[in-house]
Amino acid sequence: MVEMVSRPYERAFEKHALANPDVLCLSADLTSSCEIDRFRDTHPEQFLSLGMAEQNMMSFAGGLGLAGFRPFIHTFGVFLYRRPYDQLMASVAYPRRKVRLMGFLPGITTPGGMTHQAIEDISVMRSIPNMTVLETGDATEVESICEAADSIDGPVYCRVLRGSVPRLFDTPIQVGRMRELALGDDVLIVTSGITTEEALRARAALEGAGVSVRHLHLNTIKPFDAAAMLDHIGSVRHGVVTLENHVTEGGIGSLLAEIMADNGTGKRLVRLGLKDTYAHGGSRPYLMKHYGLDATALVAGVERVMGAALDIGEADLAAARIEAVHSTVKAEGL
Amino acid sequence: MLDTLRRNDKSTEEVALGIRRRVFEHAMRNNGGYLSQACSAAEQLAWLYNEELSLGAPTLPMIPKPFGGVPSADNPEYHTGAGYNGPAAPEFDRLFIAPAHYALVAYATLIEVGRMAPEGLEMFNRDGSSVEMIGAEHSPGMEVHNGTLGIGFSTAAGLAWGRKRRGEPGRTWVYMSDGEVQEGQTWEAIAAAAHHRIDNLYAIMDVNRQQCDGAMRSVMDVGDIGAKIEAFGGVAVWVDGHDLDQMRAAVKTPHRGKPLIILANSSPFRGMPTLQLRFPRLHYVRFKSEAERARMNRDIARSLGVSPVDYGQTGGK
Numbered sequence: 189m190v191e192m193v194s195r196p197y198e199r200a201f202e203k204h205a206l207a208n209p210d211v212l213c214l215s216a217d218l219t220s221s222c223e224i225d226r227f228r229d230t231h232p233e234q235f236l237s238l239g240m241a242e243q244n245m246m247s248f249a250g251g252l253g254l255a256g257f258r259p260f261i262h263t264f265g266v267f268l269y270r271r272p273y274d275q276l277m278a279s280v281a282y283p284r285r286k287v288r289l290m291g292f293l294p295g296i297t298t299p300g301g302m303t304h305q306a307i308e309d310i311s312v313m314r315s316i317p318n319m320t321v322l323e324t325g326d327a328t329e330v331e332s333i334c335e336a337a338d339s340i341d342g343p344v345y346c347r348v349l350r351g352s353v354p355r356l357f358d359t360p361i362q363v364g365r366m367r368e369l370a371l372g373d374d375v376l377i378v379t380s381g382i383t384t385e386e387a388l389r390a391r392a393a394l395e396g397a398g399v400s401v402r403h404l405h406l407n408t409i410k411p412f413d414a415a416a417m418l419d420h421i422g423s424v425r426h427g428v429v430t431l432e433n434h435v436t437e438g439g440i441g442s443l444l445a446e447i448m449a450d451n452g453t454g455k456r457l458v459r460l461g462l463k464d465t466y467a468h469g470g471s472r473p474y475l476m477k478h479y480g481l482d483a484t485a486l487v488a489g490v491e492r493v494m495g496a497a498l499d500i501g502e503a504d505l506a507a508a509r510i511e512a513v514h515s516t517v518k519a520e521g522l
Numbered sequence: 523m524l525d526t527l528r529r530n531d532k533s534t535e536e537v538a539l540g541i542r543r544r545v546f547e548h549a550m551r552n553n554g555g556y557l558s559q560a561c562s563a564a565e566q567l568a569w570l571y572n573e574e575l576s577l578g579a580p581t582l583p584m585i586p587k588p589f590g591g592v593p594s595a596d597n598p599e600y601h602t603g604a605g606y607n608g609p610a611a612p613e614f615d616r617l618f619i620a621p622a623h624y625a626l627v628a629y630a631t632l633i634e635v636g637r638m639a640p641e642g643l644e645m646f647n648r649d650g651s652s653v654e655m656i657g658a659e660h661s662p663g664m665e666v667h668n669g670t671l672g673i674g675f676s677t678a679a680g681l682a683w684g685r686k687r688r689g690e691p692g693r694t695w696v697y698m699s700d701g702e703v704q705e706g707q708t709w710e711a712i713a714a715a716a717h718h719r720i721d722n723l724y725a726i727m728d729v730n731r732q733q734c735d736g737a738m739r740s741v742m743d744v745g746d747i748g749a750k751i752e753a754f755g756g757v758a759v760w761v762d763g764h765d766l767d768q769m770r771a772a773v774k775t776p777h778r779g780k781p782l783i784i785l786a787n788s789s790p791f792r793g794m795p796t797l798q799l800r801f802p803r804l805h806y807v808r809f810k811s812e813a814e815r816a817r818m819n820r821d822i823a824r825s826l827g828v829s830p831v832d833y834g835q836t837g838g839k
Contacts, residue, residue: 238714241710241714243673247676248676248680248714251682254666254680255681255683256688274670275673275707282592318594
């Protein structure tokens with residue numbers, strides 16, 4: 189039975205901001221959508237409403253950083269880099285301002301369709317010099333994201349989960365430290381964000397079918413220390429499967445591909461995620477199934493890497509379902 | 523204005539003339555340059571640096587250091603070029619040159635007011651130099667990247683808000699160009715500054731009505747900039763951009779709770795009337811022939827009261 193935590197960001201941000209007077213809360217007309225409405229109402233002196241004007245907000249935040257403040261910008265992930273990309277580069281990333289970009293509704297966690305779904309954000313952010321990229325995969329990581337982000341000497345982009353979030357882990361994010369969730373020796377599965385929960389589901393069925401799974405969860409996507417990952421890659425017989433809530437270009441699948449190619453590991457890699465496609469509006473379970481981001485897709489990926497049929501069906505995965513994880517979660521509203 | 527901080531005893535008129543002369547000489551030697559910006563901006567930048575801004579003594583060497591690398595975790599020695607404007611102390615003003623294409627003119631200003639050595643201009647646009655063609659963060663007198671137009675006022679608004687929050691008396695100034703008002707971000711920034719009552723924020727905008735493609739009216743007309751600024755919540759004051767007394771008066775305009783933007787009507791030919799022959803392409807004047815270069819050299823030198831520049835002309839030119 190997995191605990192579901194309601195609005196972990198709301199409490200985490202308030203606690204962190206109140207302990208750090210140079211932290212400012214910036215919002216672009218998505219205040220309640222980013223769970224900072226209570227903070228706005230109770231701590232207006234630390235809150236800046238900048239309206240639907242992300243280009244100005246980004247450069248303005250750069251100016252606040254120049255004045256020694258550490259602004260946390262809250263909006264949907266897409267709005268942090270698509271429209272204000274130029275400002276992100278010139279006003280925040282280049283000068284290494286301590287601006288914390290809190291990107292809500294990563295990937296297909298929103299029914300808002302193409303305009304709201306940040307499906308290439310990690311690719312964009314990974315390619316920006318000076319940028320740090322973090323992603324939350326459970327309630328504990330959301331609870332520790334503010335402190336983790338604020339420890340970075342420079343700008344940081346965070347994929348943040350909102351609403352009702354499962355608690356999978358019991359220790360906070362340690363920047364740069366991946367989570368080793370299983371240490372088998374047949375196949376390495378690498379996940380981040382909401383796909384880790386899917387992998388936990390798939391793992392139970394895979395292990396039932398006799399597959400020894402090594403499973404790593406990434407919360408720090410950039411910077412990335414390849415050495416530890418190489419040890420894990422070297423520890424499995426068949427190869428690597430990545431599953432990401434993102435296009436398969438430029439995200440963690442590409443990250444693994446780069447590490448494996450750079451070091452000549454010679455092992456197979458199957459990258460799962462959005463395959464060079466936009467998504468559309470719909471519920472999270474529907475979109476994860478439709479676009480192959482779920483446990484079923486992951487099992488198929490493992491079969492490809494192993495070159496063997498595992499005879500695992502939907503029923504096996506349903507049986508392995510982590511109880512109650514989705515029972516209280518409705519489709520994300522705007 | 524703290525007279526004790528003046529590093530020269532030139533009049534502001536002399537500084538303005540010096541700016542034009544230096545940019546002219548540089549353009550002649552390099553077969554082109556940002557001449558029209560010197561014409562339109564000279565009095566404005568001379569007024570800012572020689573009178574209006576409260577700046578401390580420079581903290582960086584008079585002869586600029588070479589390019590020292592970009593900001594990164596591995597470059598702890600990195601610094602911007604802001605030290606030419608003095609330290610970022612609470613009591614001092616800060617200045618961003620929003621149109622970084624005015625860098626040549628800004629560098630000439632630093633020299634005229636004794637904040638940079640004349641050798642600095644010799645490094646302009648040379649490989650490995652920090653004195654870049656489009657002013658970079660690390661270029662003399664620059665503190666932020668503004669080469670992408672329209673972001674300067676936003677950054678200044680954020681800095682000004684932060685300085686006000688910290689109780690710093692120093693003002694934050696932006697030198698703007700009128701072409702920037704085509705960028706939507708400019709209007710977002712003015713609205714934000716008004717909404718947050720950021721009144722320690724000042725700008726002077728060089729309204730020379732020129733942009734890269736030519737006259738703004740032909741590229742995309744922007745209408746009445748002053749009325750638009752007021753509509754977005756700022757305070758706008760029109761002045762003759764070559765009249766120092768009008769600028770001196772304009773900065774005293776009450777603007778409680780609002781940013782003050784001085785709109786400086788200017789001429790892109792001021793002081794170099796022969797540039798009119800190049801209208802409407804004035805953004806970067808590159809001489810089309812040796813004959814034109816020689817003619818401009820003769821005519822502009824005469825206008826500025828200096829001798830023609832020796833740029834290695836062959837005999838008989």
